[in-house]
Amino acid sequence: MFEFCADPSTLDTAPWFACYLTNGVHMLFYQSFLTVLLLLAITAPVALAFGFVGAAASRSHILPISWMGKLYTSMVRGVPDIAFFLFFVIALDQALEWVNHQIQCPDWDEPIRQGANFVVCQAAKIPLSSAPQWVHEVYNYFIAVFTFSIVFGAFAANVLFGAMRAVPRAQLETAEAYGMTRRQTFWRILVPQMWIYALPGLSNLWMILIKATPLLFLLGVEDIVYWARELGGSRTSQYAYPHPDWRLWYFLALLVFYLGFTRVSEVVLARITRRLSHGQATAGGEAQGKAAA
Amino acid sequence: MKKLAFSAAILALTAGAAFADGHGRTIRMGTEGAYPPYNFINDDGEVDGFERVLGDELCARAGLTCEWVTNDWDSIIPNLTSGNYDTIIAGMSITDERDEVIDFTQDYIPPTPSIYVALSDDVDLATGVIAAQANTIQSGYIAESGATLLEYATPDETVAAVRNGEADAVFADIDFLTDITDEDAELMVVGDPVPLGGGVGMGLRETDGELREMFNAAITSMKEDGTLNALLVEWFGDDVPTYE
Structure with a gap:
């Protein structure tokens, strides 16, 4: 990085x-912070979408769909995360890989499971073993x-399912009285009002989710916990920067x-709560209304 | 929709790489990256150590394209058998138990003894608390003896356990421990060296016989022209056992 770093000793x-x-x-350690943030940035909206679909399915009047939603949640x-x-x-x-194997190598005559080994043809590997490491x-x-x-x-499905049921029944009945279809009631009345109940x-x-990100380490992704343990461990002069056991300091940084x-x-969520309470028939919303009047 | 996008991404991934597959397969070399001087991640974040140099030379001699991958020691055999990489080159001793699950090449490091390291020389190795890395021949040996075994996931943690008093002594390969005791005046070698294992070899899937023969031939050629002995002395010092 710097020129004077040529001989650290x-x-x-x-x-x-x-x-x-x-x-x-x-540098890899700092990059791994981005890995974690990216995980949060992708997982949060995708999990919310899964949850929304799960909750909507659980509410469905078509029995098989409702069963599937409830089975999923x-x-x-019920299964431990790890x-x-x-x-x-x-x-x-x-x-x-199994599906890809059936497509790519239909003539393959050896079994895929050979004892402990899971052997598919080279062309069916995902990604291919010739692909660069970053892939x-x-x-x-x-x-x-x-x-x-x-x-x-x-978990989000369960939260949203509860939130959908918390929207006052009178709101939905009014919508029906106005002649809205089930679909219209769902999208125009139920969904906009449920968020304040879902937010907590x-x-x-x-x-x-933030605190669960170190599970990445368990899945072999080199996240911040992996690097903290790796870099904090004591190093002999085999390395350019020998040092004793510094794991305490690295984990303190984490x-x-x-x-x-x-x-x-917490600060951001508190703001969103205030925003969503606006005009709602909840204690928070009414307090806001009184303060404004 | 989500599923569709996912499978489309995979199709793109496999299709893009299919063109690169023309020149035979790339061999993915699995190592631990936490066991200096055998293998470690150096300050630039690259796999380094005796096995890095050896592996690159073996691949060159066998005419293979190789790529280095690191994996936790605990899951290094399951990830080989499930196909995440093609070889294990991680200071793994050849034992009968492992040989039932995977295949080994001939040894590229002759059998070397394991030693105990402790903070004082009056520890009771027969009944004390001994730290060793999990799933190693050393932990197997301690479990059989009368001593209390403390297992850790990484080699570094076993030494840290002795330094902070959790264990009375650590038991590991001589070449790993002497590098540490050379630089730490508080730690000392205690007891007698214990000869363990049948030398270190590369691990491969049992279905990969052809690849095993290619590496066997490359190791033989390095043994014959003396380059393997020179490499052993370079990384492990003059006292290391070498090949005839």
């Missing part, structure tokens, strides 16, 4: 740290994001990051 404390904190592995909510993560990621990956990493990452979305979508539950989920991030989230 000769440096004083301040320039040594300047070089140490900007070396290649630390109760099944995913067990679901470990199982689903492997199962999804193998399922994709493998991106693929793993999106499998992880997809899994996060399914898990948090199930959704904000909880958001906080849990703690500060997560605390800061959840604090910012």
Whole structure:
């Protein structure tokens, strides 16, 4: 990074740290913060969409659809996150490769499962083993994001299902009295009003999602926890920057990051609550109305 | 819609890479990246160490295109069998238990002893608390002995456990531990070295016989022209056992 970093062993404390904190592995460490933020940025809207579909399906008057919605929420909510993560990621990956194998290599005569081995033809590998490493990493990452979305979508579905039922019945009856169809009532009356009831539950989920991001580490994605453990471990002079066990400081930095991030989230969520309460028939909304009058 | 976009993305991914597949397969070399001097992630974030140099040379001799991948030690065998990479080159000793699940090439590091390292030389190795990395021949050995075994996921954590007093001693490969004791005056080698394992070899899937023969031939040629011995001495010092 800096020119004076050529021989770190000769440096004083301040320039040594300047070089140490900007070396290649630390750059990867800083990038991993972006990995985590990107996970949140993708997972939150996708999980909300899954939740919305799940909740709408659970409310459906067509029985099979309602069953599917309820099965999704109760099944995913009932399985421990870690067990679901470990199982689903492997199962999804193998399922994709199995399907691809049937398409690409129909003449293959060996069994795919040979004891512990899962062997598909080379052309069916996802991604192909000749693909560069970043493709493998991106693929793993999106499998992880997809899994996060399914898990948090199930919780969101339950929150939204409750919120839909919390919208005062009188509102919906009035809509029907005006001659709105079920669909119109749903989109024009129910959905715009349910968010204020959903928000406490959704904000909880958001906080849990932030704190669940270290699960990425479990799925083999090199996230901030992986790098904190990796960089904090003691290093001999085999490395350019030898140091004793500094894991305490690295994990302290993570703690500060997560605390800061959840604090910012709290402030933003409080603002959204104020905004959504506006004109609602809730205690918060009425208090706002009185203050304005 | 979501599913459609997902499968479209996968199709694009596989189609784009299909053209690159013309020149035979790329061999993905799986390693741990946390066991200096065997393999570690250097300060630039690249896989480095004895096995990096060795692996690149073996691939060159066998005429293969290789790519390095890191994986946690705990899941390094399951991820090989499920096809995430094609070889394990991670200081893995050849044992009968592992040989039932995967195949090994011939050894590229002769059997080396394992040693105990502790903060003082009066620890009781027979009944004390001994730290070792999980799923290693060392942890297997401690579990069989009368001592209490403390397992950790990474090699570094086993040494940290001794430094902070959680364990009385750490038990690991001599080449890993002597690098650490050389630079830390507080740590010392205690007890006698224990000969363990049948040397270090590359692990492959049992269905990959052809690839195994290619690596076997490359290792043989490096043993014959003396380059493997030179590499061993370069990374592990003059006291390392070498090949005849």
